[in-house]
Amino acid sequence: MVKKPTTCTDNRRFNNPHKTVYAAGHRAALDGLPVHSCPHRHPAMRNSWLKGFTAAQQIELPFE
Template sequence: MMLAGAEAALKGIPLHECPYRHPAMRASWLKGFAQEQQQSFKF
């Protein structure tokens, strides 16, 4: 998360503007979402 923030700062992308639109945040969010989806099927 820190790396994504630093990268955004260097590129001039405001992280607080829209986290879900930020590539790094979106990738990590989708990754976590996919993992939750897989876990929910294991009963």
């Protein structure tokens, strides 16, 4: 019986498009683009873009 390696050797763990789409949404919000300018139609990609967009719009309150 052939045993599969426990670690991934083809760098699949680095292939996560959601991080890139999240960053694109974050950048769009900082650039002042409207929320309806989301270029993605796939629900999962749109959700990641919107998460990045809304994260950039959060107000940081300086509590001391």
